[in-house]
Amino acid sequence: MSSFCTSVPQLIATQGVIFGFGGCISYCPCTLYIDEWFVRRKGLAYGIVWSAVLPLVLEVLLQNVGFQKTTQICAGILFAISAPLSFWVKPRVPYSANMQKKPLNMGFATTKVFILYQxxxxIExxxxxxxxxxxxxxxxxxxxxxNFLGALTAILVNVSATVGLVLMGYVSDKPRVTTCMLISAVGVATSVLAIWGLATNLATLYVFCIFYGLFAGCWPAIWPGIMKERAKREGDGRGRAANPMVLTHLCFGKGIGNVVSGPLSDVLIKGRPWQGKAVGGYGSGFGWLIAYTGVTGLLSGAAFLPKYLKLV
Structure with a gap:
């Protein structure tokens, strides 16, 4: 439907509402059932699932066949692959009518630790x-x-994010959640503030794209670690029951940040701040945007300190 859109409201209705609603219905069971099938390698499993090849295909299709053909091709690919596989998507624990009587465990959402993570x-x-x-x-x-070399920057970020999700998924099965957050935060802040901020040529910018994709793109793979921590704090039974809602809250929080980032970016680049008044990327007119991305990346790891000092 979106391939035939001729206005922004039509795109919002099709790609934003209809696709979002349908995607959520098919996406949620696949991710939530992972929690039942995997225990010791839960983070790695989520990292593999969340790593995506399709964005790379989209870049190539958009460059060669345009928006209309790309959306039609992708619709065919998604249906041809997901429809047959949907018959094998199932929970490990058989469904029981008694489960309907159990209230959702939402107590975690008001704890100091989860509020800190959220x-x-x-912010991230x-x-x-x-x-x-x-x-x-x-x-x-x-x-x-x-245009091609410019689009390659986004491709490199997506490729690196795919690798980063798998690697962080593996790492998050072992150390503390806050350690994983700190690794991501330091990596993002260093790559943005030191590499992009001081970049003066395309090669350096590509290096930034790789590092940023690795450290920023891996963030969702940290979520299973939060789920495991909550399960450990609340006991096996209640903790596992709450895991689907933990994941839901984290996805919702990330969604809020994503929505806010749109209008915020307009403010950050309005008037081309610092243009010609600073070195590298800081003097390009994107200075505030670079600084903001680096600072928020660093702040995303701030949960490490309260946890380390045992304040929460």
Whole structure:
């Protein structure tokens, strides 16, 4: 339906509402059942599932056949692959009518620890998408490269994020959640503030894209660690019962950050702040955007300190 849209409201209705609603219905069982099938390698399982190849295919299709054909091809791919597989999507624990009588365990949402994690989650989300959105434009306007070389920046971020999700998924099965957050935060802040901020050529920008994808794109793979921590705190039975809602709350928090980042980015680049007044990327007119992304990336790891000092 979206391939035939001729206005923004039509795109919002099809891609935003209808696709979002249908995608949620098919997506949620697949991710929530992972919690039942995997225990010791839960983080790795989630990391593999969340790593995606389709965004890379989208970039190539958009460049070669345009928006209309791309959406039609993707619709065919999604249906051809997901429809047959849906018959094998099932929980490990058989469904019981008695489960309907059990109230949802939502107590975790008001605990100090989860609020701290959720705050870090929202902060990270407000800055996460900004580089991916503006990198192609930045490469073309600041470095004067072609459209293809500019689009390659987003491709590199997506490829690296795919690898980062799997790696962080493996790592999150072992150390503390806050340690994983700190690894991601330091990696994001260093890559944004030191590499992108001081970049003066395309090669350096590509290096940034790889590092940013690895450390920023891996963030959702930390969520299973939060789920495991909650299960441990509340006991096996109640903890596992709450895990689907923990994941739901974290997805919702990331969604809020993503929505906020849109209008926020307009404010950050309005008037091209610091243009010609600073070095590297800071003087490109995207200075505030770079600084904001780096700072929010660093703040996403701030939960490490209260946990380390045992304040929560």
């Amino acid at each position: 705050l870090a989650n929202v 989300a407000t800055g996460y998408f900004l580089p991916t959105i503006y990198l192609p434009t930045y490469a073309r306007t600041t470095l004067g490269v072609s």
